[in-house]
Amino acid sequence: MSEYLFEMRxxxxxxxxxxxxxxxxxxxxxxxxxxxxxxxGAGKSTLMKVxxxxxxxxxxxxxxxxxxxxxxxxxxxxSEAAGIVIIHQELMLVPQLSVAENIFLxxxxxxxxxxxxxxxxxxxxxxxxxRLKLKDVNVAAPVMNYGGGYQQLFEIAKALAKNARLxxxxxxxxxxxxxxxxxxxxxxxxxxxxxxxCVYISHxxxxxxxxxxxxxxxxxxxxIVTKPMSEMTTHSIITAMVGRDIENLFPKVDxxxxxxxxxxxxxxxxxxxxxxRKRVDDISFQLRRGEILGIAGLVGAGRTELVSAIFGAYxxxxxxxxxxxxxxxxxxxxxxxxxxxLSLVPEDRKRQGIVPLLGVGDNITLATLSHYAHAGQxxxxxxxxxxxxxxxxxxxxxxxxxxxxxxxxxxxxxxxVLTKMLLPGPKVxxxxxxTRGVDVGSKYDIYKLxxxxxxxxxxxxxxxxxxxxxxxxxxxxxxxxxxxxxxDFKNVGLTQEQVLAAAISHAxxxxxxxx
Amino acid sequence: MQSQxxxxxxxxxxxxxxxxxxxLIWLFFHIKTDAAFVTPGNLSNLFRQMAITxxxxxxxxxxxxxxxxxLSIGSQLGLLGGVVAxxxxxxxxxxxxxxxxxxxxxxxxxxxxxxxxxxxxxxxFIVGLGGMLAFRGIVLFITGSSTIAPAPDNLIAIGQxxxxxxxxxxxxxxxxxxxxxxxxxxxxxxxxxGLQQGALWIDVAKIVAIGAFIFGFVxxxxxxxxxxxxxxxxxxxxxxxxxxxTQTVFGRHIYAVGGNMEATRLSGVNVARVKLVVFAIxxxxxxxxxxxxxxxxxxxxxxxxxxxxxxxISACFIGGTSMRGGSGTVYGxxxxxxxxxxxxxxxxxxxxxxxxxxxxxGVILVLAVWVDVLxxxxxxx
Numbered sequence: 001m002s003e004y005l006f007e008m009r010x011x012x013x014x015x016x017x018x019x020x021x022x023x024x025x026x027x028x029x030x031x032x033x034x035x036x037x038x039x040x041g042a043g044k045s046t047l048m049k050v051x052x053x054x055x056x057x058x059x060x061x062x063x064x065x066x067x068x069x070x071x072x073x074x075x076x077x078x079s080e081a082a083g084i085v086i087i088h089q090e091l092m093l094v095p096q097l098s099v100a101e102n103i104f105l106x107x108x109x110x111x112x113x114x115x116x117x118x119x120x121x122x123x124x125x126x127x128x129x130x131r132l133k134l135k136d137v138n139v140a141a142p143v144m145n146y147g148g149g150y151q152q153l154f155e156i157a158k159a160l161a162k163n164a165r166l167x168x169x170x171x172x173x174x175x176x177x178x179x180x181x182x183x184x185x186x187x188x189x190x191x192x193x194x195x196x197x198c199v200y201i202s203h204x205x206x207x208x209x210x211x212x213x214x215x216x217x218x219x220x221x222x223x224i225v226t227k228p229m230s231e232m233t234t235h236s237i238i239t240a241m242v243g244r245d246i247e248n249l250f251p252k253v254d255x256x257x258x259x260x261x262x263x264x265x266x267x268x269x270x271x272x273x274x275x276x277r278k279r280v281d282d283i284s285f286q287l288r289r290g291e292i293l294g295i296a297g298l299v300g301a302g303r304t305e306l307v308s309a310i311f312g313a314y315x316x317x318x319x320x321x322x323x324x325x326x327x328x329x330x331x332x333x334x335x336x337x338x339x340x341x342l343s344l345v346p347e348d349r350k351r352q353g354i355v356p357l358l359g360v361g362d363n364i365t366l367a368t369l370s371h372y373a374h375a376g377q378x379x380x381x382x383x384x385x386x387x388x389x390x391x392x393x394x395x396x397x398x399x400x401x402x403x404x405x406x407x408x409x410x411x412x413x414x415x416x417v418l419t420k421m422l423l424p425g426p427k428v429x430x431x432x433x434x435t436r437g438v439d440v441g442s443k444y445d446i447y448k449l450x451x452x453x454x455x456x457x458x459x460x461x462x463x464x465x466x467x468x469x470x471x472x473x474x475x476x477x478x479x480x481x482x483x484x485x486x487x488d489f490k491n492v493g494l495t496q497e498q499v500l501a502a503a504i505s506h507a508x509x510x511x512x513x514x515x
Numbered sequence: 516m517q518s519q520x521x522x523x524x525x526x527x528x529x530x531x532x533x534x535x536x537x538x539l540i541w542l543f544f545h546i547k548t549d550a551a552f553v554t555p556g557n558l559s560n561l562f563r564q565m566a567i568t569x570x571x572x573x574x575x576x577x578x579x580x581x582x583x584x585x586l587s588i589g590s591q592l593g594l595l596g597g598v599v600a601x602x603x604x605x606x607x608x609x610x611x612x613x614x615x616x617x618x619x620x621x622x623x624x625x626x627x628x629x630x631x632x633x634x635x636x637x638x639x640f641i642v643g644l645g646g647m648l649a650f651r652g653i654v655l656f657i658t659g660s661s662t663i664a665p666a667p668d669n670l671i672a673i674g675q676x677x678x679x680x681x682x683x684x685x686x687x688x689x690x691x692x693x694x695x696x697x698x699x700x701x702x703x704x705x706x707x708x709g710l711q712q713g714a715l716w717i718d719v720a721k722i723v724a725i726g727a728f729i730f731g732f733v734x735x736x737x738x739x740x741x742x743x744x745x746x747x748x749x750x751x752x753x754x755x756x757x758x759x760x761t762q763t764v765f766g767r768h769i770y771a772v773g774g775n776m777e778a779t780r781l782s783g784v785n786v787a788r789v790k791l792v793v794f795a796i797x798x799x800x801x802x803x804x805x806x807x808x809x810x811x812x813x814x815x816x817x818x819x820x821x822x823x824x825x826x827x828i829s830a831c832f833i834g835g836t837s838m839r840g841g842s843g844t845v846y847g848x849x850x851x852x853x854x855x856x857x858x859x860x861x862x863x864x865x866x867x868x869x870x871x872x873x874x875x876x877g878v879i880l881v882l883a884v885w886v887d888v889l890x891x892x893x894x895x896x
Contacts, residue, residue: 311781313780313781333780333785334780334781334782334783335783335784335785337783338782338783339783344781346778346781351775351777351778352775352777352778352781353778353781354775354778355770355771355774355775355778355779355841356774356775356841357770357774357837357841357842358770358771358774358841362767362770362771366767366771366778366779366782366784367782367783367784369764369767369768370764373763373764376763376764376765377762377763377764378762378763378764378767380701380762381701381704381705381708381710382708384708384710385708385710388710420782421782424783
């Protein structure tokens with residue numbers, strides 16, 4: 001019997017001749033948490049699909065041992081039966097079903113004749129949630145009544161209901177607030193004490209450092225290093241991930257800040273479902289030429305609503321007075337916003353950024369297509385020339401501009417979306433979570449581009465939940481809390497604590513019930 | 516490796532797989548009917564049968580690519596056909612003014628449908644369902660539930676006449692020369708701008724294939740009186756719709772709206788306007804189809820176009836249009852219409868019972884989409 005609960009040895013996976021995984025090893029002891037780090041496209045998702053049986057035994061080489069015995073899963077069901085459960089980045093809950101129904105989905109407790117035993121399910125769901133130190137949850141209420149932090153924990157309860165012995169968490173904190181993340185990490189610690197093993201996949205290396213005992217780094221489908229966390233630092237992990245030493249994560253370029261170019265006054269947005277509730281409450285601010293303005297705050301504070309109202313994209317009722325270059329402008333749709341000289345790179349790339357079936361090139365020119373057309377007819381050659389140049393300039397990795405964009409990694413998709421919104425030549429560029437789910441290398445490229453644009457006089461608004469990013473990039477930081485402006489700081493000697501204190505000054509923090 | 520390359524070829528050029536399917540269907544009927552199927556006379560008939568479904572499919576393929584559906588087109592066809600018949604037979608309008616008026620009316624009806632879908636935000640499935648009933652009701656009302664005949668001779672000529680053989684030869688020749696010129700111009704411009712150039716042999720092979728096709732098509736139909744006028748109109752529409760979908764800003768926007776409406780809206784595209792125009796074009800196509808229906812039969816029947824929406828939608832899906840929107844081609848939809856028309860025609864020649872015709876067409880539709888799903892999933896695996 002080996003000391004490991006789970007072992008992958010020399011895993012090789014090929015896609016039509018291309019080696020996505022080239023000899024990966026991964027081992028987890030009972031009660032241990034292993035951090036799996038790598039850039040987007042390094043092969044993490046492929047590895048997880050091998051591990052969880054999405055790619056059945058036989059479609060890859062190498063071997064997997066679970067409890068010392070070879071595991072040859074033909075499907076996800078087999079690996080779950082063995083005790084391996086994945087919690088995906090996008091939560092797999094059915095919002096309309098109750099908490100208990102979700103926890104036991106596909107695994108229902110039945111009475112005679114296939115009738116669901118609700119009493120037993122409610123009791124067991126309560127017990128599972130108590131184990132996760134979640135009280136005050138009504139397990140009979142629909143999941144959509146609870147916020148993202150709770151939902152993440154419901155997923156874990158669902159995994160525990162399946163008697164998970166190895167829990168794989170893929171970017172679990174990507175939509176959590178920092179206090180929700182704290183709760184999550186504390187629960188992982190508890191599970192470790194109970195002997196549950198974890199694989200923790202995250203770009204957020206501070207979390208990896210806090211919760212993981214061992215770190216495995218992979219790059220380009222190859223195993224780079226596995227070491228105890230005590231022998232690693234976040235810096236050494238980044239170096240291993242990128243393969244080169246990134247001295248400074250934020251390649252700051254000096255840029256002059258000019259006159260006020262843009263002004264938003266009295267921006268107010270009302271909630272879609274509840275017309276009496278204000279999501280954004282009378283926020284005003286100014287923006288200068290060449291300035292990078294960070295907007296910080298907790299998830300759900302109203303930052304995204306604020307910028308989408310400015311861009312004319314807020315779906316509900318809103319009011320906003322906008323002044324660009326001294327002249328008041330009326331913006332009622334994204335179409336008008338772009339014409340006026342505003343661009344917005346939205347927060348949710350999959351839902352709002354890319355048109356998955358269209359080619360990379362077609363996506364890049366979507367906002368400026370009429371520039372390459374005469375009387376409605378597209379000049380393909382002119383279009384392709386621009387696309388080729390942009391792909392080179394932003395180092396978008398794609399085999400061809402005609403390739404459907406959905407085949408690209410997150411970082412490269414984000415670069416394409418960014419280019420799309422830069423091509424109209426905006427005077428004010430709004431970036432909503434520009435580096436969410438983006439690998440370290442692409443992050444670096446995106447920051448560099450932001451500084452270059454600022455140096456050219458473009459004014460940039462950046463909404464971000466990553467505090468180091470806000471402090472590393474911004475010239476000035478606005479803090480939004482509960483729809484109100486809670487702080488306006490010059491980013492000189494500003495600390496995370498100051499920003500956080502402003503964000504939660506009046507609000508009791510914690511996983512909040514959604515309205 | 517070899518089989519993989521062939522598979523990739525089919526994924527890339529779906530049209531090849533579809534044409535092979537058509538060829539197999541024709542071969543089957545040809546053998547089964549003792550060589551009565553692939554004859555100039557029968558093919559002329561078959562293409563004429565296909566023209567009406569083809570016109571509806573041209574409009575429908577845009578609607579489906581944009582992520583919507585229109586179930587009311589069969590009834591729209593009936594209504595617009597009925598109006599042509601009433602104007603020419605009962606009201607004494609000239610044929611051309613009547614056609615002009617009905618085309619405008621079709622455009623308007625489509626635009627109203629589009630307005631209800633985009634501005635009033637009623638799902639297009641429901642708008643279509645409602646329209647299907649309401650438009651049919653209007654036809655029955657204005658025609659008094661009786662057939663209106665006889666249509667004037669110059670209207671009938673459009674439905675039953677032929678393009679003079681000499682003219683067809685000229686048109687075919689001009690299209691071929693235009694293809695050659697456009698391909699050459701593209702290569703020259705690409706070379707000048709330093710863009711990546713496709714292999715020369717592929718372009719040459721494409722031109723040779725198209726030339727052979729045009730030659731064979733014109734020759735075959737000229738052996739039987741010439742190309743039917745409705746077929747010539749359909750070919751014209753194929754050219755216009757293919758041009759719009761591949762070469763224009765509007766065409767690209769249709770694919771983008773269907774592929775991801777939110778992303779397209781945030782890119783500054785007026786998505787409501789794109790969809791509204793798509794519905795208006797659909798209405799226009801119903802007008803074309805309605806006029807041709809009356810011209811072919813020489814009368815305005817209150818039941819004309821019943822079930823037409825199903826044929827057009829089937830044609831789109833057989834031709835590889837995605838259910839979820841965002842992808843599809845006009846020529847694919849027309850080949851889909853050709854498949855449906857070939858099945859109809861072949862089974863009629865074989866004297867297959869009507870019940871069996873319906874069963875077989877239903878099975879083929881599901882089968883064709885299943886094959887499409889299979890080839891799609893192979894691409895991701």
